[in-house]
Amino acid sequence: xxxxxxxxxxxxxxxxxxxxxxxxxxxxxxxxxxxxxxxxxxxxxxxxxxxxxxxxxxxxxxxxxxxxxxxxxxxxxxxxxxxxxxxxxxxxxxxxxxxxxxxxxxxxxxxxxxxxxxxxxxxxxxxxxxxxxxxxxxxxxxxxxxxxxxxxxxxxxxxxxxxxxxxxxxxxxxxxxxxxxxxxxxxxxxxxxxxxxxxxxxxxxxxxxxxxxxxxxxxxxxxxxxxxxxxxxxxxxxxxxxxxxxxxxxxxxxxxxxxxxxxxxxxxxxxxxxxxxxxxxxxxxxxxxxxxxxxxxxxxxxxxxxxxxxxxxxxxxxxxxxx
Amino acid sequence: xxxxxxxxxxxxxxxxxxxxxxxxxxxxxxxxxxxxxxxxxxxxxxxxxxxxxxxxxxxxxxxxxxxxxxxxxxxxxxxxxxxxxxxxxxxxxxxxxxxxxxxxxxxxxxxxxxxxxxxxxxxxxxxxxxxxxxxxxxxxxxxxxxxxxxxxxxxxxxxxxxxxxxxxxxxxxxxxxxxxxxxxxxxxxxxxxxxxxxxxxxxxxxxxxxxxxxxxxxxxxxxxxxxxxxxxxxxxxxxxxxxxxxxxxxxxxxxxxxxxxxxxxxxxxxxxxxxxxxxxxxxxxxxxxxxxxxxxxxxxxxxxxxxxxxxxxxxxxxxxxxx
Numbered sequence: 001x002x003x004x005x006x007x008x009x010x011x012x013x014x015x016x017x018x019x020x021x022x023x024x025x026x027x028x029x030x031x032x033x034x035x036x037x038x039x040x041x042x043x044x045x046x047x048x049x050x051x052x053x054x055x056x057x058x059x060x061x062x063x064x065x066x067x068x069x070x071x072x073x074x075x076x077x078x079x080x081x082x083x084x085x086x087x088x089x090x091x092x093x094x095x096x097x098x099x100x101x102x103x104x105x106x107x108x109x110x111x112x113x114x115x116x117x118x119x120x121x122x123x124x125x126x127x128x129x130x131x132x133x134x135x136x137x138x139x140x141x142x143x144x145x146x147x148x149x150x151x152x153x154x155x156x157x158x159x160x161x162x163x164x165x166x167x168x169x170x171x172x173x174x175x176x177x178x179x180x181x182x183x184x185x186x187x188x189x190x191x192x193x194x195x196x197x198x199x200x201x202x203x204x205x206x207x208x209x210x211x212x213x214x215x216x217x218x219x220x221x222x223x224x225x226x227x228x229x230x231x232x233x234x235x236x237x238x239x240x241x242x243x244x245x246x247x248x249x250x251x252x253x254x255x256x257x258x259x260x261x262x263x264x265x266x267x268x269x270x271x272x273x274x275x276x277x278x279x280x281x282x283x284x285x286x287x288x289x290x291x292x293x294x295x296x297x298x299x300x301x302x303x304x305x306x307x308x309x310x311x312x313x314x315x316x317x318x319x320x321x322x323x
Numbered sequence: 324x325x326x327x328x329x330x331x332x333x334x335x336x337x338x339x340x341x342x343x344x345x346x347x348x349x350x351x352x353x354x355x356x357x358x359x360x361x362x363x364x365x366x367x368x369x370x371x372x373x374x375x376x377x378x379x380x381x382x383x384x385x386x387x388x389x390x391x392x393x394x395x396x397x398x399x400x401x402x403x404x405x406x407x408x409x410x411x412x413x414x415x416x417x418x419x420x421x422x423x424x425x426x427x428x429x430x431x432x433x434x435x436x437x438x439x440x441x442x443x444x445x446x447x448x449x450x451x452x453x454x455x456x457x458x459x460x461x462x463x464x465x466x467x468x469x470x471x472x473x474x475x476x477x478x479x480x481x482x483x484x485x486x487x488x489x490x491x492x493x494x495x496x497x498x499x500x501x502x503x504x505x506x507x508x509x510x511x512x513x514x515x516x517x518x519x520x521x522x523x524x525x526x527x528x529x530x531x532x533x534x535x536x537x538x539x540x541x542x543x544x545x546x547x548x549x550x551x552x553x554x555x556x557x558x559x560x561x562x563x564x565x566x567x568x569x570x571x572x573x574x575x576x577x578x579x580x581x582x583x584x585x586x587x588x589x590x591x592x593x594x595x596x597x598x599x600x601x602x603x604x605x606x607x608x609x610x611x612x613x614x615x616x617x618x619x620x621x622x623x624x625x626x627x628x629x630x631x632x633x634x635x636x637x638x639x640x641x642x643x644x645x646x
Contacts, residue, residue, distance in 0.1 A: 024468040078431060082424045101405045101471060104427060108401060109464040111434060116457040119450060127446050130453070134439040141432040145347040148424060 003310055004045070004317075007058070011044045014062045015069065030094040030106035031113065034073045037089050042318065043176045044069040049311040050180030050194050053303045060122070061183050064129060067117035068176045071133075074110040075140055077103055082148065111137075121183070128182050136175025143168025150233045161238045162203065170202030193297045200294035201315050204287050208319060210234040211283045214271060217320070225267035231256040235286070236279050243277045291319055326633055327368070327640075330381070334367045337385045338392065353417045353429035354436065357396045360412050365641065366499045367392040372634040373503030373517050376626045383445070384506050387452060390440035391499045394456075397433040398463055400426055405471065434460075444506070451505050459498025466491025473556045484561045485526065493525030516620045523617035524638050527610050531642060533557040534606045537594060540643070548590035554579040558609070559602050566600045614642055 001009065015035050020028035044065035051061040077094050079085070081103050086096040095103040114133075121129055146164040150156050177194040186194070214236055216224040227234050241249055255261070255269050274280060294315060298308045324332065338358050343351035367388035374384040400417050402408070404426050409419040418426040437456075444452055469487040473479050500517040509517070537559055539547040550557050564572055578584070578592050597603060617638060621631045 021465075024465055024472060026472065027465055027468040078427055082427060104401055104404060105464055105468055105471075108431075108434065109461060111431065112457055112460045112464065115438060115453070116461070119453045119457055123446065123450050126449055126453070127442060130438065130442045130449070134435055134442055137435045138432060138439070141350055141428055141435065142344075142347055145350040145428055148428075149347060149349065 004049075004314055007045060007048045007052075008041060010058065010062060011041050011048070011065055011069065014066050018066075026098065026102050027106050027109055030077070030098055030102060031110050033097070034077055034094060034110065035070065037073075037091060039069075039073070039089060041069060043072050043172055045314060046173055046176040046198065046311075047180040047183075049314055050177035051184040052180075053184070053194075053301065053307050053311060054181065054186045054190070055184035061180055063117045063120055064179050064183055065176075067114045067133070068172065068179065070110055070114040070117060071137060071140075072172060074107050074114065075144070077107040077110060079144065081107075082144075125183055129179050132175055132178050132182065136171050136178075139167045139171035139175075143171060153233075155241070156233045156238050158235075158238050158242050161233065161235060165203060165206045165235075166199060169206045170199040173198040173202040173205075187302060190301055190303070193300055197294045197297035197315075200290045200297070201318070204290035204294060205318060207235045207283055207287045207290065210236055211280065211287070214267075214274070215280055225263070225271075228256075228267050228270045229263055235283055236274055239282060240274055240277050240279050243279070244273070248273060248277075287319075291315075327372075327637060330368060330371045330375075331364060333381065333385065334364050334371070334388055334392065337389050341389075349421065349425050350429050350432055353400070353421055353425060354433050356420070357400055357417060357433065358393065360396075360414060362392075362396070362412060364392060366395050366495055368637060369496055369499040369521065369634075370503040370506075372637055373500035374507040375503075376507070376517075376624065376630050376634060377504065377509045377513070378507035384503055386440045386443055387502050387506055388499075390437045390456070391495065391502065393433055393437040393440060394460060394463075395495060397430050397437065398467070400430040400433060402467065404430075405467075448506055452502050455498055455501050455505065459494050459501075462490045462494035462498075466494060476556075478564070479556045479561050481558075481561050481565050484556065484558060488526060488529045488558075489522060492529045493522040496521040496525040496528075510625065513624050513626070516624055520617045520620035520638075523613045523620070524641070527613035527617060528641055530558050530606055530610045530613065533559055534603065534610070537590075537597070538603055548586070548594075551579075551590050551593045552586055558606055559597055562605060563597055563600050563602050566602070567596070571596060571600075610642075614638075 018032075018035070020032055022028070047065035047068055048058060048061050052058060055061075076088060080088055080093040080095045081100055084095075085093050087093060093103075094106065098106075118126070118130060118133060143164055143166075146160075147168055150161075150164065174195045177198045178191050181191045181194050210227065213227045213234065214225060227237075237252075240252060244252065252270065252273055255266060255273075258266065261269075295312065298312055299305075301308060341355075341358070343355055345351070370388035370391055371381060371384050375381060378384075399411060403411055403416040403418045404423055407418075408416050410416060416426075417429065421429075441449070441453060441456060466487055466489075469483075470491055473484075473487065497518045500521045501514050504514045504517050533550065536550045536557065537548060550560075560575075563575060567575065575593065575596055578589060578596075581589065584592075618635065621635055622628075624631060
C-alpha cells in the first residue's frame with residue numbers, strides 16, 4: 001500500500017468499527033448500509049491529508065474525517081429522496097430499499113451522528129471545528145436548493161452556476177481541509193490557503209464531471225449524454241446558452257424540450273451546438289485554470305513542499321492525472 | 324407579566340432577532356415561517372427554568388434555549404412530511420405550503436442551525452452540552468421510528484408504549500433541563516435529578532394528552548376521539564388491549580378496522596370498552612403517579628425550594644393545574 005492507500009484503509013476501518021444500536025432497526029440499519037456502501041472517501045481523505053501537512057498524529061483527525069464522510073452520506077440519502085433516485089453506487093438507494101419515511105428519519109439520525117463524532121474532539125479545538133462544520137453544512141444545503149431552483153429556472157448564468165457548485169461541491173471539500181488544518185493547529189493563513197485550494201479543486205472537479213458526462217472518458221467507458229437527456233443545467237449548457245445567439249438558444253431549448261426525439265440523435269444535436277460554440281475547449285480551459293490555481297495555493301503554504309506532496313498527489317489523482 | 328411570562332418573551336425576542344439570508348429563499352423562508360409559527364415554547368422554557376435554579380444570568384442560557392426550540396420545530400417539519408400533515412398550529416405546514424422537497428431540505432438546514440446556536444456557547448461547557456444535545460436528538464429520532472413501527476404492529480405492550488414516549492416526548496424535555504443545568508454549572512447529581520423530573524413530567528404530559536384526546540377537557544373544547552378514529556396506539560388503547568380478554572380484544576380490533584362505521588358510533592363503542600376495563604381511571608392514576616414522582620425530584624435538589632418554585636409552577640401549568 002502506498003501512503004494514501006494506508007490513509008484510505010484507516011478511514012474504512014474507523015467507519016466499520018462504528019456500532020449502531022440494533023433497535024429501532026429501521027432507524028439504524030440504513031445508516032450502516034449507507035456507510036458500508038463504498039464511495040471514494042474523498043472528503044475524509046482531504047481531512048487527513050490536510051491535517052498531515054502540519055501534524056503527524058493521524059489518529060486525532062480520524063473522528064472528524066469520519067464526521068465529514070457521514071455528513072456526505074447523509075446528503076446523498078436525502079438527495080436521493082428529492083431526486084427520486086433508485087440507485088446509489090450500483091445498489092438500491094435507502095429511499096428505494098426502505099421507502100421515503102425511513103430515508104428521511106435515518107438521514108436525520110445520520111446528520112446527528114456526524115455531530116456525535118465531532119463531540120469527542122479535543123475541547124480546545126471543538127468551537128472552531130464545530131463552527132466550520134456548521135457553515136460548511138449550511139452551504140451544502142444552499143447549493144442543493146439552488147440546484148433544485150435551477151431546474152425550474154429558464155435562464156441560469158455562468159456566474160450563478162459557478163456560485164451553485166461552489167456551494168454544492170466545493171464547500172464540503174473546503175470544510176474538510178479546513179477542519180483537518182484546524183485540528184493540526186495550522187495558522188489562520190494556512191487554513192485560508194487550504195480552503196482556497198479546495199474550493200478551486202472542487203470547481204475543477206465538477207466542471208470535469210460535467211465535461212465527461214457529455215464527452216466521455218476512454219478510461220471510464222461510461223454512458224455518455226445523461227445530463228443532456230435529463231436537460232440538466234451543466235457548465236456546458238449554461239456556457240452554450242451564454243454564447244449562443246437567440247436562434248441557437250431557441251434551438252437548444254427546443255431540443256431539450258423534445259421528449260419524442262431519439263436519445264442518440266438528441267445528444268448528437270446538442271453536442272454539435274456545443275462544438276460550434278467552442279464549449280468543450282472553453283470548459284477544458286476553465287478546468288485547467290481552476291486546477292492550476294488550486295495547486296498554486298499549496299506552493300504558498302508555510303509547510304515544506306515534501307509535506308504537501310501527498311495532498312498534491314491526491315488532487316492529481318482526483319482529476320485523473322498522473323501528477 | 325409574571326416571571327415565567329418574562330422568560331417566555333425573552334425566548335420570543337431571541338428567536339425573532341435571528342436573521343436568515345434572503346437567498347436561497349426556499350431554504351430559509353420555511354425556517355423563519357416555522358419559528359414564527361407560535362407554539363408554547365415549552366422546551367426552551369425548561370432550559371431557562373432549569374438554568375435559573377442554579378444561576379441568575381439568564382442571558383447565557385438563551386442560545387441553548389433557542390437551539391432546543393429550533394430542534395423541536397425541525398422535528399415537527401419532518402414529522403409533518405412523514406405523517407402527510409397539512410396543518411400545523413392552525414396554519415399550513417411547511418410540507419403543505421412548499422412541498423416535500425423544500426420541507427426535507429429546509430428541515431435539514433434547521434437542524435444544522437440548531438447546532439450553530441450551540442456553537443457559540445462558552446467553550447468550557449460546549450463538549451458536555453453538545454454530547455447531551457446529540458443523545459437527546461438521537462433519542463427523539465428513535466422515538467419517532469418506534470411510533471411509526473407501532474402503526475404496522477399488531478401488538479404493542481404497555482411497556483413498549485412507555486419506552487416509545489419516553490424517547491419521543493420525554494427525551495427532549497430531559498435534554499432541555501439537563502442542558503440548562505449544565506450551563507448553570509449544576510452538579511452531576513442535580514443534573515440527574517432534573518432529568519428524572521423531566522422524564523416523569525413528559526410521561527405524565529403525554530398520558531394526559533392521550534386521555535384528553537378521548538375524554539376531552541372542558542377547558543379546551545377540543546374535538547374528541549381523533550386518536551380512536553385514526554386507530555392510534557395510545558396509552559388507553561395499549562392498556563385496554565393488555566387488560567381485555569380475547570373476545571374483547573377481537574372486538575376492539577374489529578372496531579378499529581371498520582372503515583364504514585359512523586365516527587361518533589365508533590368513538591362511543593371504543594370508549595364503552597375503555598370504561599368497562601377501567602382504562603380512564605387507570606390512566607389518571609398513572610398520570611398522578613408520574614406527576615408526583617416528577618415533583619418529588621425537585622424536593623431533593625441542592626438548591627433552595629424558592630429557586631425551584633418557578634419550575635414547579637411551570638410543571639403544574641403544563642398539566643393544567645393551578646399548583
